[in-house]
Amino acid sequence: MGDTKKLAIIASQGTLDWGYPPFILASTAAAMDMEAVIFFTFYGLPLLKKEIDAKVSPHSNPAMPMKMPFGNKDFQSMNWQIPNLISANVPGFDNMATMLMKETFKKKGVATIEELRSMCQEFGVRFIACQMTMEVFGFEKEDFIDGVEFGGAATFLEYAADANISLFI
Amino acid sequence: MSEIAAKLELNCEGLNCPLPILKTKKAIDSLNSGEILKMTATDPGSVNDMASWANRTGNELVGHTEVGNVHTFYIKKK
Numbered sequence: 301m302g303d304t305k306k307l308a309i310i311a312s313q314g315t316l317d318w319g320y321p322p323f324i325l326a327s328t329a330a331a332m333d334m335e336a337v338i339f340f341t342f343y344g345l346p347l348l349k350k351e352i353d354a355k356v357s358p359h360s361n362p363a364m365p366m367k368m369p370f371g372n373k374d375f376q377s378m379n380w381q382i383p384n385l386i387s388a389n390v391p392g393f394d395n396m397a398t399m400l401m402k403e404t405f406k407k408k409g410v411a412t413i414e415e416l417r418s419m420c421q422e423f424g425v426r427f428i429a430c431q432m433t434m435e436v437f438g439f440e441k442e443d444f445i446d447g448v449e450f451g452g453a454a455t456f457l458e459y460a461a462d463a464n465i466s467l468f469i
Numbered sequence: 470m471s472e473i474a475a476k477l478e479l480n481c482e483g484l485n486c487p488l489p490i491l492k493t494k495k496a497i498d499s500l501n502s503g504e505i506l507k508m509t510a511t512d513p514g515s516v517n518d519m520a521s522w523a524n525r526t527g528n529e530l531v532g533h534t535e536v537g538n539v540h541t542f543y544i545k546k547k
Binding site (some may be wrong): 324327330331332333404408409410412416419423 | 518
């Protein structure tokens with residue numbers, strides 16, 4: 301089809317919160333009969349690892365609501381103001397925040413990143429891993445899921461030159 | 470709207486964006502042209518999203534009802 305719309309995404313961040321949008325948008329684009337490519341570079345590259353260990357860091361996201369995924373409705377809607385002194389210094393704080401966010405997502409019926417990633421592949425979304433970042437951070441092809449392509453800036457731009465939507469995330 | 474005869478039913482209740490859309494896409498792919506999919510969802514965002522999805526893919530939204538917090542969509546495959 302000559303009029304197929306194309307989506308081009310650069311995924312440059314690998315935390316739990318930043319990891320969602322590329323997979324949500326690419327899978328939905330494919331479900332809307334568009335072509336989609338995600339180019340994973342810098343900190344986005346770990347999103348292609350077989351096991352995703354993405355975390356969220358409240359300390360670096362000052363506007364992030366801190367809410368509890370349990371208790372009654374009033375308790376769950378409370379926003380916990382965490383002082384920087386605690387979010388920066390308490391060991392395991394990011395792990396706790398990550399656990400709470402994952403639990404909240406699960407309760408609200410949001411897919412996991414892994415589920416969205418496999419839906420993307422099922423729908424034919426292409427994943428391109430940045431070869432340069434692999435060299436710099438020491439990733440091997442075997443570290444990644446099957447079906448990943450490898451390339452650099454020119455590989456992405458060749459596709460993106462004809463894209464209707466281009467996003468840097 | 471209950472008189473619309475659906476070939477396939479899909480329950481997306483409790484699921485949030487973008488899962489109802491992704492599951493609808495998979496279900497519609499399994500149907501033949503002209504057949505109807507009945508999808509139910511509780512995600513309030515699915516109302517606008519289903520309309521956009523149908524508009525973009527060319528599948529026709531032939532019915533939508535809301536009972537309580539449950540939305541029922543009837544989609545005719547193009």
